[in-house]
Amino acid sequence: MPRSLFLLLALLGLVAGAVPAATATPPQQRVEPLAQAHAHNDYEHARPLFDALDHGFTSVEADIFLVDGDLLVAHDPADLDPARTLRSLYLDPLRQKALHGGIYPGRRVDFQLLIDIKTEGESTYAALDSVLRSPRYAFLWTSYRSGRVWRGPVTAVVSGNRPRATMEAQRSRVAFYDGRIANQSDLGPGADARLTPLVSDNWTTLFSWTGAGPMPADERAELRAIVRTAHDAGQRVRFWATPDVAGPEREAIWRELVAAGVDHINTDDLAGLAGFLRSSARHAA
Structure with a gap:
């Protein structure tokens, strides 16, 4: 087939495989x-970060x-x-996302990386602090310096074996502390x-x-009081160990x-929660 005829047929979509896949979908x-x-x-998902x-x-x-000396994830x-x-x-993929349009391109999003320390707190946090501050990643983080919080594309929060005294003493930080609701010094007006x-x-x-069944009235009131107290102090709330098996409960x-x-x-269950939240938003609207 002459090349000129092939190109014409390709433009008309009459040659199988002539149109690149990117334009066919x-x-x-x-x-x-x-x-x-x-x-x-x-x-633990097939594609960490990206599936989420x-x-x-x-x-x-x-x-x-x-x-x-390495920070391994497991x-x-x-x-x-x-x-x-x-x-x-996490760090390299987040860096690439931030450099190429943002974590969610075109949207202003507060994105959190919660890092749960499983080994000894002081040494692990020192290694983590060093890598987060390295020139390759430093631009990513929400930071604390000069008494103020400066927003970045990602907020790193340290949980698990977190060394509170060490973090509190830092005059500048690129990570934050995950407090405990049951600890009065972490929640509400006495917290920072x-x-x-x-x-x-x-x-x-x-x-x-x-x-199972309706939530007891006193527990519903307690849940809302916790959230109200945290929000009044500029804090966010999370619970772990909530039931996570699909079903009415x-x-x-x-x-x-x-x-x-x-x-x-x-x-x-990424798909389960995403579907629930989107359905809830539609019903609320």
Whole structure:
């Protein structure tokens, strides 16, 4: 076939395979970010970070272990893999996203990286602080300096074995402290949101209700009082160990968390929570 005829037929779409795949399929629809969606144990998904982003999550959690100077990501020591580092799974991808349009391109989003320290706190935090401040990543972070918080594309919050005294003494920081709801010095008016912008706790230690039947009135009042106290102090609220098996009990818990204004809803079921939050938003509208 003469080249000129081939090009003409290609333009008309009459030659199989002549049209590049990128033009043969519609552009991917932009994902709407979900402000309350938190990916617990995010690194256990097939595509850490990216699966969460594809579902609109705005907070992801990574457990870290300090091993021979490297920060490895895993749930348990038996799962440690030298190839699965905080840098490779989270820091480098977030850096690339921030440099090429933002975590969610075209949208102003407060994105949280919750880093749960599993090894000894002081040494692990020192290694973490060093890598976060390195020139490769320093531009990414919300930071504290000169007595003020300066917003960045990503807010890093340290949980687990976090060294409070060390973090509190830093005159500049690129990470923040995950407080505990049950600790009066972490929650509310006595706390400093410039250090502790997030307060978290185990749902089962604070509440007996696990979604069966209506939520007891006193527990609903307590949940809303916790959220109100935190919000009055400029803090966000998260619970872990909420029921996460698909079914009416989980949805009942999620409905109460949304109604109370809980900022981060914990799940390992990305599609389940994303669908619930989008359905709830449609019904509210």
